[in-house]
Amino acid sequence: xxxxxxxKQTFVFHNEPNIIGAAxxxxxxxxxxxxxxxxxxxxxxxxxxxxxxxxxxxxILKKAILLALQNSGKTKEELDTILSGDLINQLMSSSxxxxxxxxxxxxxxxxxxxxxxxxxxxxxxxDGGYAKNIVAAAxxxxxxxxxxxxxxxxxxxxxxxxxxxxxxGAGSMILSNQIRDGEQMIGGxxxxxxxVTHATVGKIVDAGIKDANQMGAAMAPATVDxxxxxxxxxxxxxxYYDVILSGDLxxxxxxxxxxxxxxxxxxxDAVYDDxxxxxxxxxxxxxxxxxxxxxxxxxxxGHIFKxxxxxxxxxxxxxxxxxLLSTISSQQGESIPGIAxxxxxxxx
Amino acid sequence: xxxxxxxKQTFVFHNEPNIIGAAxxxxxxxxxxxxxxxxxxxxxxxxxxxxxxxxxxxxILKKAILLALQNSGKTKEELDTILSGDLINQLMSSSxxxxxxxxxxxxxxxxxxxxxxxxxxxxxxxDGGYAKNIVAAAxxxxxxxxxxxxxxxxxxxxxxxxxxxxxxGAGSMILSNQIRDGEQMIGGxxxxxxxVTHATVGKIVDAGIKDANQMGAAMAPATVDxxxxxxxxxxxxxxYYDVILSGDLxxxxxxxxxxxxxxxxxxxDAVYDDxxxxxxxxxxxxxxxxxxxxxxxxxxxGHIFKxxxxxxxxxxxxxxxxxLLSTISSQQGESIPGIAxxxxxxxx
Numbered sequence: 001x002x003x004x005x006x007x008k009q010t011f012v013f014h015n016e017p018n019i020i021g022a023a024x025x026x027x028x029x030x031x032x033x034x035x036x037x038x039x040x041x042x043x044x045x046x047x048x049x050x051x052x053x054x055x056x057x058x059x060i061l062k063k064a065i066l067l068a069l070q071n072s073g074k075t076k077e078e079l080d081t082i083l084s085g086d087l088i089n090q091l092m093s094s095s096x097x098x099x100x101x102x103x104x105x106x107x108x109x110x111x112x113x114x115x116x117x118x119x120x121x122x123x124x125x126x127d128g129g130y131a132k133n134i135v136a137a138a139x140x141x142x143x144x145x146x147x148x149x150x151x152x153x154x155x156x157x158x159x160x161x162x163x164x165x166x167x168x169g170a171g172s173m174i175l176s177n178q179i180r181d182g183e184q185m186i187g188g189x190x191x192x193x194x195x196v197t198h199a200t201v202g203k204i205v206d207a208g209i210k211d212a213n214q215m216g217a218a219m220a221p222a223t224v225d226x227x228x229x230x231x232x233x234x235x236x237x238x239x240y241y242d243v244i245l246s247g248d249l250x251x252x253x254x255x256x257x258x259x260x261x262x263x264x265x266x267x268x269d270a271v272y273d274d275x276x277x278x279x280x281x282x283x284x285x286x287x288x289x290x291x292x293x294x295x296x297x298x299x300x301x302g303h304i305f306k307x308x309x310x311x312x313x314x315x316x317x318x319x320x321x322x323x324l325l326s327t328i329s330s331q332q333g334e335s336i337p338g339i340a341x342x343x344x345x346x347x348x
Numbered sequence: 349x350x351x352x353x354x355x356k357q358t359f360v361f362h363n364e365p366n367i368i369g370a371a372x373x374x375x376x377x378x379x380x381x382x383x384x385x386x387x388x389x390x391x392x393x394x395x396x397x398x399x400x401x402x403x404x405x406x407x408i409l410k411k412a413i414l415l416a417l418q419n420s421g422k423t424k425e426e427l428d429t430i431l432s433g434d435l436i437n438q439l440m441s442s443s444x445x446x447x448x449x450x451x452x453x454x455x456x457x458x459x460x461x462x463x464x465x466x467x468x469x470x471x472x473x474x475d476g477g478y479a480k481n482i483v484a485a486a487x488x489x490x491x492x493x494x495x496x497x498x499x500x501x502x503x504x505x506x507x508x509x510x511x512x513x514x515x516x517g518a519g520s521m522i523l524s525n526q527i528r529d530g531e532q533m534i535g536g537x538x539x540x541x542x543x544v545t546h547a548t549v550g551k552i553v554d555a556g557i558k559d560a561n562q563m564g565a566a567m568a569p570a571t572v573d574x575x576x577x578x579x580x581x582x583x584x585x586x587x588y589y590d591v592i593l594s595g596d597l598x599x600x601x602x603x604x605x606x607x608x609x610x611x612x613x614x615x616x617d618a619v620y621d622d623x624x625x626x627x628x629x630x631x632x633x634x635x636x637x638x639x640x641x642x643x644x645x646x647x648x649x650g651h652i653f654k655x656x657x658x659x660x661x662x663x664x665x666x667x668x669x670x671x672l673l674s675t676i677s678s679q680q681g682e683s684i685p686g687i688a689x690x691x692x693x694x695x696x
Binding site: 055111121324 | 349353357363400402403428433435436438440444447450451452453454457459468472473476477478479480496549550551672674675676677685
């Protein structure tokens with residue numbers, strides 16, 4: 001049997017699963033931010049024509065999957081499995097999307113780390129020969145998350161400066177055991193093929209933080225743990241990557257990651273950014289930045305996917321980051337467990 | 349690349365991941381039922397010494413994992429990843445278990461189908477060479493489920509005859525790329541080695557049922573779909589298996605499965621049973637039977653695992669079954685999507 005693991009926590013994908021299609025669908029506010037031009041669809045209004053926020057989110061996720069599929073040149077019938085998750089109790093967005101699409105479904109919950117969780121398991125299924133074409137996806141919605149985790153929107157409660165704004169959006173990627181049929185041209189050049197080369201499964205790190213408005217700080221230590229482990233397992237320097245992106249630590253959490261890694265003599269400055277910091281402008285009144293599964297999902301499926309296809313980014317490491325709290329665990333006085341999974345993607 | 353898929357929805361595990369350890373921990377009521385002698389631990393009282401039901405459930409899950417590990421002859425340090433899920437919002441039981449154990453963690457949500465979801469992905473990771481030792485687990489607790497999905501326990505509401513009783517319990521299995529170190533003797537005979545040979549990933553089937561007290565009926569069509577697809581993909585007759593077990597359809601759902609398959613000329617009578625029917629006696633006042641992730645998890649990790657080790661059961665097909673509803677989706681008038689995943693296990 002071939003060994004596909006190196007170090008303590010890292011998978012190696014020797015068959016290099018291809019990311020042959022991707023799409024990002026986001027809400028109005030996200031479409032007014034600096035990443036605007038990279039999104040495939042920007043909603044005119046966040047209900048997306050549905051009567052409930054949960055159904056809106058499910059429709060956004062479905063749209064991202066169908067667009068990624070179209071973009072990949074594959075048909076729905078060629079898909080083996082959907083791997084997807086979201087923040088809503090019992091994965092309502094993903095479950096109802098999968099009911100509509102009628103494709104075998106594996107539901108995942110990793111809070112906001114879900115995009116890399118679905119990418120990792122999707123890459124495993126392709127790389128190992130268990131599937132030919134896979135959907136890896138994740139979504140979130142400001143209004144479903146606020147209702148479920150915080151206050152009714154109508155309450156209009158104040159948010160501290162460390163609070164983050166849940167991204168309304170979904171990202172989806174199609175992973176395949178073959179490269180995309182037919183060469184695509186981008187700006188007069190043949191588009192690069194994207195492949196998943198490595199993945200590092202994170203373990204839970206609990207920094208003891210109990211304040212649900214300090215998610216960035218709660219998740220930062222898990223992020224550092226996973227970056228550190230990834231570099232150790234692969235024997236790479238941070239500078240191996242053109243871009244290292246954490247999921248949704250926001251302004252506060254991003255700085256903590258930089259500081260903590262500096263102590264380990266790892267300098268990320270040149271290549272590191274955080275999707276939660278990138279997705280909104282400072283004047284959009286989102287305090288510490290964006291959050292939610294849809295944050296890293298839409299940035300990677302939009303901006304990073306397209307830049308890599310153009311060859312402008314060659315090597316990227318995505319570390320989606322999750323805070324595994326619930327309203328019940330908070331009420332019971334528990335601190336917030338953080339987790340982060342890393343996926344390495346390269347252009348060929 | 350080796351093809352590890354047959355038919356439309358079925359994985360083949362050519363390297364045959366070994367189930368080298370298993371354990372089932374259940375509550376007091378489950379311990380008074382007909383499966384009593386097969387469980388590894390029966391709690392004296394369902395709080396398990398914790399102050400909240402959620403923490404009790406998390407402790408039950410952790411206990412099942414640690415016992416399975418002990419049973420497998422491996423150490424915590426040899427484990428690569430934990431795959432686990434439960435019914436509590438944001439997987440509180442699994443997340444806090446994984447925080448305590450400090451092992452890389454992938455959270456899964458498939459409602460009561462979670463035991464086979466974790467077994468499938470665990471088998472993929474072992475079979476594909478991505479891990480050497482994996483935990484696949486799932487849990488549920490009557491009191492956490494009632495509080496979250498139904499009524500406060502203190503309310504003492506009446507339950508219709510079709511309602512099921514959520515099992516307090518957890519099951520855990522250790523999957524490994526090697527057989528168990530050292531031969532074990534059971535009843536004077538060397539214990540059989542258990543291997544996972546196939547798995548069928550289910551798609552969602554929604555029968556249009558909206559009554560949350562009709563879970564068995566809501567999940568039965570998905571169960572039938574997955575059994576049918578599994579037999580078709582593998583080219584097997586139902587009689588290939590000594591035992592075919594659905595997860596938690598209860599008395600009502602079990603009969604629907606038998607009836608629906610008869611229409612397709614598939615006769616399951618001789619080999620088929622349902623974990624939800626098996627786990628309680630009729631006089632235990634549980635109406636249609638047991639339910640919850642912990643139902644099929646504890647029956648398989650207890651009864652079936654031990655009977656297979658003794659060679660009394662040679663070939664088993666477990667189909668854990670999930671109802672992917674949430675309280676929100678019900679309030680929004682949605683019907684209950686069902687899903688079922690199948691895993692084939694054989695003694696060698």
